[in-house]
Amino acid sequence: MVHVFGIRHHGPGSARTVRLALDELGPDIVLVEGPPDAQSVLPLLVHPAMKPPVALLVYASDAPSQAVFYPFAIFSPEWQALTYALERGIPARFMDLPLAHQLGDTAQETPSAPDEAVHDPLAALAAAAGYRDRELWWEQQIEQRADPRGVFEAILEAMRALRAGLPPHAGESAHAVREARREAHMRRTIRAAQREGFARIAVVCGAWHAPALEDPAGGDGEGRAARDEHDERAARDRRDEALLKKLPRTKTEATWVPWTSARLAYRSGYGAGIASPGWYAHLWRSGDRPGRASITWMAQIAGLLREADLDAPPASVIEAVRLAETLAALRELPIPGLAELSDAALSVLCQGAPAPMELIRTKLEVGEDLGEVPEESPAVPLQRDLAAAQRRLRLKPAAEPKPLELDLRGEHDRERSHLLHRLVLLDIPWGTPQQVSASKTGTFHEHWSLAWRPELTVALVEASIYGNTLESAATAKVSEQAEGASLPRLTASLDATILSDLPEATDRVLACVQERAALSADVLALMTAFPPLARATRYGSVRQTRSEHLVTIVDGLFERIAVGLVPACASLDDAAAVDMRGAIAHMDESVALLHHLGSAWTELLHDVLGREPIHGLVRGSACRILVERGSVDRNELERLARLALSPVAVPAQAAAWIEGLLRGSALLLLQHDGLWGALDAWLGGLRDEVFVEMLPLVRRGFSAFGPIERRRMGERVRQLRNPAPRAEATCDTDRDAARAALVHPVLSQILGVDLP
Known part of the structure; x- marks a missing residue:
């Protein structure tokens, strides 16, 4: 005889009621809604090292990204039913439609969770009972129920009514067809158990499916003649076999993976989720x-x-x-x-x-629980290599984000860093690098945030096509991506390979860098590629990696940049000038790491600064860098400002020069009287219509300054009209107070402050 127990997939009340029902029934076999693809790993469920929450992972062998998780908690009714059977030596089987058919059918929707139905039976029942919250209805009617007798009969009756009330054409959608196939396969599994001679068959399934499984051999044939019952039975069997005929099939693999409490919740996106997994776990632990x-x-x-x-x-x-x-x-x-x-x-x-x-x-x-699975669980070699590294380096996965600070001067922390960077290269972001000011920690430190997510297991399986160890897989992936990659991407990849301590991949990427650099005439691309090489050269010794062979490549790349920079800066439009300004700024930061290139870079910036055809934004940025480097003194800055802002200068280029010069700290502008004078003269000499046109460009140059800096600028403008004597400086020319008074309101408008 078949006994159907319709349950909710996660609930301590349902789980406790299922255990009581099974104890009372004493079944010969237990059939549970779940993937038959995972039948071979089912015995591991009662392994001593198995600690829920865990999930069955079933994936296509040749396409691991096509994967489905079947989560279980200690309070899941399916978990308790399977545990009941396996602990007593009773046969236990999964009976859902195999994922081998569902994953192989590209025309239908891949299930993301068991029993993810279009219809929400719990919400319908809650609404019928006058509840707005289905969770509250379920908790009060099922989880807190003192007497569990008659629960399954009531659920079965309610689901019959809900299914009978479906619209006439509800079964024609793709989802409905998939659900019909699932139920057909469940009935086929039940019939197979009957043919094997099992007398008491316990069926544990989602409540929605219960009416479809309660009498798979007959139908609603009470009171009919035996022949009519036989005909009804045969017709239903034929319909089931027709639904299951010639379904596509793909090869699948299955294993157990750790799961988290948070992933059981609705807000994680889990289709069969619950609102409060931690609360349900607490109710289960409270027992009776x-x-x-x-x-x-x-x-x-x-x-x-x-x-x-x-x-x-x-x-x-x-x-x-x-x-x-x-x-x-x-x-x-x-x-x-x-x-x-x-x-x-x-x-x-x-x-x-x-x-x-x-x-x-x-x-x-x-809750933040992370389950554990036995080491005997099937795993690809790459998973085992990661597990071994985690044990050796004492990095235990956890669901809750945890900070990790590494001191790269120690071998143990360097190996941890190599592991995390290799995982990033393989698109397995267990660790996320955190940006922390180097002034606080120094260049010998790295900061990470570690958080293990179940999806990373799928990413591990996908990455296993590259190799059986993290080192070999990361090396193979980097080498493959290096083919045909642009020069900036290559140098970024080189930076990552050095951080990951992958010498073979580093050599391969370096060869590609040399090849691309020798053929590239794109100076901007060369400049974008330069910073990662400079960092690798400067900090390689910190990580105990070989960096000497990088110096030759860096020097060669710099020479190509030096030859092409000035021509590349000529005839730039506004957008290209912005890109070039950023590239020059990054180059300057990188050259600061490489002391032997400092003088050559300074000379190159002077060349850029002195070429009129070069866009004003680029010349202004070069001037700013040289001032900060101490290569342009006060007098020279004032001379350059007078030239850039002379009456013969194109107003748009003059405004761009100002923007490039002022980008950064306001102290440069505040401390140079000559610069203020040049700006004063330029603004005062603009025609009214040109001033209106240039105003947005000039304001953009001041836009990055804070309120305090703007206030000090306002005070500086006031001094243009009423200059105060300064003991530390002498003025070789007399100020024109009348002219300063004319400029005063103009600068007030530019700076956005009210001046008296």
Whole structure:
């Protein structure tokens, strides 16, 4: 006889009721909605090292990105049903439509979660009972139910009514066809068990499917003649076989992977998710003492708040529990649920503040548990290599983001850094680099944030096509991508290979860099490629990597840049000038790392600065860099300003020169009287219509300055009209107060300040 138990995929009440029903039934075989592709790894479920939450991962052998996760928690009814059978030596089987058919059928939607239905039966039942929240309805009617008797019969009856009320054409969609095939295969599995002679067959499936499986051999043939029943049975069998005939098939692999509590939640995007996995886990641990759940839950909240240095005395815990019980009584509930406990915690322990409640939501209601799977679980060699490295380097995966600071002067931390960088190269971002000021930590440190996500397992499987170890896989991937890559991408890749300590990949990328650099006439591309090479040359010794052979390549690349920079800066439009200004700035930062190129770079900037055909923005930026390097003194800066802002200069180019010069600290402008004078003369000499045209360009030059810098500039403008005597400086010319008064309102408008 077939006994169908319709359940929700995750729920402690359903899980406890399933265990009780199985104990009462004593089945000969247990059939569970799940992927038959994973039948071979099912016995690992009761392995001592298995610690939920975990998930079955089924993926296409030749396309690992086509993968489906089947998550399980300790409170999942399927987990409890399978555990019941395996611990007692009772046959346990998955009965859903194999993923080998579903993944192979490209015309249909790939399932992202078991029983992800278009229709939401729980929401429909909740609405019929007068509930707006389906979670609240399920918790009160199922999870908090004191007497579980008759639950499955009631669920079956409710689902019959819901399925009977579907629109006439609801079964014609692609989703409906897939669901029909799934149910057909489940019935086929049940019939196979009957033919094998199993007398008591327990079927655990999503509640929506229960009516379709309750009598797979017959139908609703009560009271009919035996022949009619036989005909009905045969017709249904034929329909099932027709649905399952000639389905596409692809080869699949299956294994167990760690899962997280957060990934069981709705907000993770999991189709069959629940709102509060942590709360459900707490209810399961409370066992058959639901009354104690309120006390222990509030105690956990208090402990969490104390860890965050928030006040949570025992007296407040007692008061919060009493308030939750009072709220439950007012709402005509037998015991407090999560809503009552949350309201009480917010009022008493959090004193109405929302921030602590968000902490409670993340840490407790959702939870941060990360499951564990046995080492015997099937894994590609690349997974095993990563696991071995994690054990050797004492980097245990965790779901909660954790900071990691590495001192690259130590061998142990250098190896950790190599591991994390290799994973980044393989698109497995277990660690994310964090930007921290070098002045605080020095160049010998790296900062990472580590957080393991279940999807990274799929990425590992995908990356295994490149090799069986992280080193060989990363080397192969980098070498493959180097073919045909642009010069900037090559040097960025070179930077990554050095960070990852991949000598073979480094040599291959270096060869490609030399080849591309020798053939490239694009100076901007050469300049974009230069910074990663400079960093690799400068910091290679920190990581104990070979950097001597990089010097020759860097010097050669610099020579090509030196020859082509001035011609490349000629005849630039505004957009190209912006790109060139950025490239020159990055080049300057890089040359600062390589002391032997400093003088040559300074001479090159002087060449750029002195060429009139070069765009004003580029000349102004070069002038700014040279001033900061100390290669242009005060007198020379004033001379250059008078030339750039002379009456014969094109106004747009003069405004661009100002923008390039002023980009950075305002101290340069504040400390040079001659520069202010040149700017004053230029603005005062503009015709009205030209001034209106140039105003946006000039304002852009001042746009990056802060309020304090603008205020000091305003004071400086005031001094143009009423110059105060300065002991440390002499003025070789008399100021024209009348002319300064004319410029005063103009500069006020440019700077955006009100001057008296």
